[in-house]
Amino acid sequence: MSAAAQVSLDSLRGKVVYVDFWASWCGPCRISFPILQQLRDELGPEGFEVLAINLDEDESDARQFLADVTVSYPVVRDAAGVTPRAFGVMGMPTGYLVDRAGVVRVIHQGFRKSDGEPLRASIVELLGE
Amino acid sequence: MARPKDDRNASLLALTSSALLLPAYQCAQADAPPEFTELGMRYSKYDEDDILARKAFGGGSERYEIDVAQFHLLAPVADQWSVALDVAWEDMSGASPWFVGESASGSPKVIMSGASIEDTRTEVSGTTRYYYDRGNAGINYTYSDEDDYTSHAVAVDGAFNSEDGLTTYSAAVSTSHDNIDPTQGSIPTNTLNARKDINSVWMGVTRIVSKRALLRFGLSYTYRDGFLTDPYKGDDRRPDERKEWAASTGYRHFFEAPNAALHVDYRYFNDDWDVESHTVDVAWEQNLPQNFRVTPFIRYYTQQEAEFFYNIEEPGYEHFSDDYRLSAFGAFSYGLRLRHDFGNWSVNFDAERYKTDESWGIYSGEESPGLVDFWRYGFGLDYIFR
Amino acid sequence: MSLLMIVVLCGCETVQPWERGILAKEEMQWQTNAAEAQLRNQIYASKEASSGGAGASGGGCGCN
Numbered sequence: 293m294s295a296a297a298q299v300s301l302d303s304l305r306g307k308v309v310y311v312d313f314w315a316s317w318c319g320p321c322r323i324s325f326p327i328l329q330q331l332r333d334e335l336g337p338e339g340f341e342v343l344a345i346n347l348d349e350d351e352s353d354a355r356q357f358l359a360d361v362t363v364s365y366p367v368v369r370d371a372a373g374v375t376p377r378a379f380g381v382m383g384m385p386t387g388y389l390v391d392r393a394g395v396v397r398v399i400h401q402g403f404r405k406s407d408g409e410p411l412r413a414s415i416v417e418l419l420g421e
Numbered sequence: 422m423a424r425p426k427d428d429r430n431a432s433l434l435a436l437t438s439s440a441l442l443l444p445a446y447q448c449a450q451a452d453a454p455p456e457f458t459e460l461g462m463r464y465s466k467y468d469e470d471d472i473l474a475r476k477a478f479g480g481g482s483e484r485y486e487i488d489v490a491q492f493h494l495l496a497p498v499a500d501q502w503s504v505a506l507d508v509a510w511e512d513m514s515g516a517s518p519w520f521v522g523e524s525a526s527g528s529p530k531v532i533m534s535g536a537s538i539e540d541t542r543t544e545v546s547g548t549t550r551y552y553y554d555r556g557n558a559g560i561n562y563t564y565s566d567e568d569d570y571t572s573h574a575v576a577v578d579g580a581f582n583s584e585d586g587l588t589t590y591s592a593a594v595s596t597s598h599d600n601i602d603p604t605q606g607s608i609p610t611n612t613l614n615a616r617k618d619i620n621s622v623w624m625g626v627t628r629i630v631s632k633r634a635l636l637r638f639g640l641s642y643t644y645r646d647g648f649l650t651d652p653y654k655g656d657d658r659r660p661d662e663r664k665e666w667a668a669s670t671g672y673r674h675f676f677e678a679p680n681a682a683l684h685v686d687y688r689y690f691n692d693d694w695d696v697e698s699h700t701v702d703v704a705w706e707q708n709l710p711q712n713f714r715v716t717p718f719i720r721y722y723t724q725q726e727a728e729f730f731y732n733i734e735e736p737g738y739e740h741f742s743d744d745y746r747l748s749a750f751g752a753f754s755y756g757l758r759l760r761h762d763f764g765n766w767s768v769n770f771d772a773e774r775y776k777t778d779e780s781w782g783i784y785s786g787e788e789s790p791g792l793v794d795f796w797r798y799g800f801g802l803d804y805i806f807r
Numbered sequence: 808m809s810l811l812m813i814v815v816l817c818g819c820e821t822v823q824p825w826e827r828g829i830l831a832k833e834e835m836q837w838q839t840n841a842a843e844a845q846l847r848n849q850i851y852a853s854k855e856a857s858s859g860g861a862g863a864s865g866g867g868c869g870c871n
Contacts, residue, residue, distance in 0.1 A: 313825065315825060315828055316828075317827075317828040317831040317832070318831070319453050319455075319456045320453045322456060323456065347825035348828060349826070349828055349829075350828075353828070373823060373825060373826070376823065376824075376825050377823070381823070381824055381825060382584070382585070382586070382824060383586060383824050384824050384825060384827070386824075401554070402453065402554060404453070404500045404501065405500055406500045461842055463842045463843070463846075465843075465846055467850060489846060491842045491845075491846070493841070493842055507842075507845075509846075585821070586824055586827075587821070587822065621859065623859070629822050629827070629830060630820070631820050631822060632820075632822050632826050632827070632829055632830070633829045633830070635830060635835065637837070639860060641859045641860055643858070643859050665857075665858070665859065667857070667858075667859045667860040668860075669860035671837060673835050673836075673837070675829045675830075675832065675834075675835055677829075681834075682832070682834040682835050688857070688860040690857035690858075690859070690860065692856075694856075696856045696857065698855070698856065698857040700857065700860075706834040706839060708834065714834065716839070722851070722855060722857075724855060724856050724857060727856060746853075746854060746855060746856055747856050752855070758839075758840065758843070760840075769840060769843075771840075771843060773847075775854075793854055795850075795854075797846075797847075797850065799843055799846070801840070801842060801843065
């Protein structure tokens with residue numbers, strides 16, 4: 293990672309984006325990572341992207357987690373908690389599925405293994421719009 | 422999955438219209454079942470000090486000891502469920518106070534049962550738990566079997582989080598049906614066969630106080646009904662009903678500089694046998710480098726005697742017991758836990774010293790010569806199937 | 808008791824869901840070793856005249 297690198301949601305406009313708020317200490321977050329990676333591998337070429345926003349207070353906790361669970365989608369960090377406040381995050385993890393126009397269409401709180409299928413269906417639907 | 426509310430859309434639109442500036446990497450929460458299967462095994466030894474010669478007729482003698490083996494399995498099942506199996510085996514041996522008599526000097530002394538007790542206990546407990554978005558609910562069945570005692574118990578519990586997740590409300594109910602069938606041996610018993618039922622309800626509230634502190638309150642009521650007398654004590658005649666109240670509170674606080682957590686717990690107990698007690702537990706969970714953790718803990722307990730507790734019986738008492746457990750006393754215990762995590766394994770040792778004295782209590786009463794001091798040691802090994 | 812609860816509860820701050828990492832630590836749980844805690848409580852209950860307080864009581868035992 294490079295501390296200077298930054299990601300803007302604007303730069304992802306035109307794609308269907310799953311904005312995932314997570315932390316290393318959150319159990320269901322660990323379950324969600326491989327599933328999100330799989331969805332991105334499959335649907336990435338059609339315009340799907342995951343943007344994971346890490347909310348750990350201690351950056352080393354996040355790094356340790358990512359050493360363990362590697363993903364190829366962008367993971368950014370917001371230690372100040374500006375974005376989760378703006379999105380109105382009510383639990384960990386919370387994911388926001390944003391359509392090509394930049395509008396939040398689905399809010400997904402918590403994460404279970406069986407959530408992958410319905411989430412995939414929602415993504416496919418938004419990709420087809 | 423939930424459909425977005427309009428205000429959420431607005432907040433995102435505002436956000437997307439300005440550049441989101443975040444450094445990029447390559448690469449209390451909703452209730453959820455355990456992520457991985459956990460397996461635990463534990464061996465413990467409970468060892469009472471010998472009774473002193475000046476407190477017993479026939480000189481000092483050995484008391485009770487118990488070897489305990491525990492097995493624990495917890496596994497996530499089908500996304501929203503977990504199952505747990507707990508089994509415990511206990512091997513008990515030694516002597517217990519039989520009755521209290523008056524010595525020539527006038528001071529009460531105990532007569533021990535002789536090294537006559539040999540018993541084993543097996544307890545099997547199964548729990549299944551369902552996790553919903555804002556809480557969980559479980560049902561447990563426990564069966565316990567000894568030579569002279571069997572128990573069947575069912576408990577149901579549930580927890581519910583407030584919408585902001587800052588407060589958790591919990592409740593539990595349990596019922597137990599026990600059968601007492603004393604072993605007939607060298608000493609006469611107070612019954613040949615008897616039953617007792619225990620019904621209990623509990624309510625609790627947990628609240629997040631700050632980023633590093635948690636607080637909880639609990640209230641419980643227990644109703645015991647049936648043969649509550651000790652079957653093996655010389656002359657023991659207790660009421661066949663007991664109503665108990667307990668109010669408890671607990672606090673957890675994390676300190677970043679020492680990387681440690683403070684645990685403080687308090688319980689007030691009161692029943693209709695006139696027993697009243699206070700319990701304070703304090704522990705300091707100190708993290709050390711290399712995934713070691715050391716936890717010193719202390720506990721103080723003090724109780725008021727039951728209304729029918731006397732060392733020496735006088736004619737005309739309806740209820741009577743000389744059981745030291747119903748006398749007024751204070752108890753201090755202290756101990757240490759040591760834990761080390763490596764990979765998927767966790768190993769832990771613990772030792773505890775428990776000492777009692779009538780003068781350590783805040784309630785005054787007749788001092789029982791049968792008060793017990795003991796050591797407890799344990800060794801446990803846990804594995805996570807990651 | 809309930810009065811005390813209200814007074815204490817009102818002194819709490821709002822802690823956002825993403826700020827609960829410390830509270831999720833294992834050493835911040837009510838019990839850090841369930842098997843040991845179960846055995847301790849069973850021993851105390853069999854040597855003292857009090858029991859209960861932390862959840863519903865389980866099954867009984869002869870435990871002399």
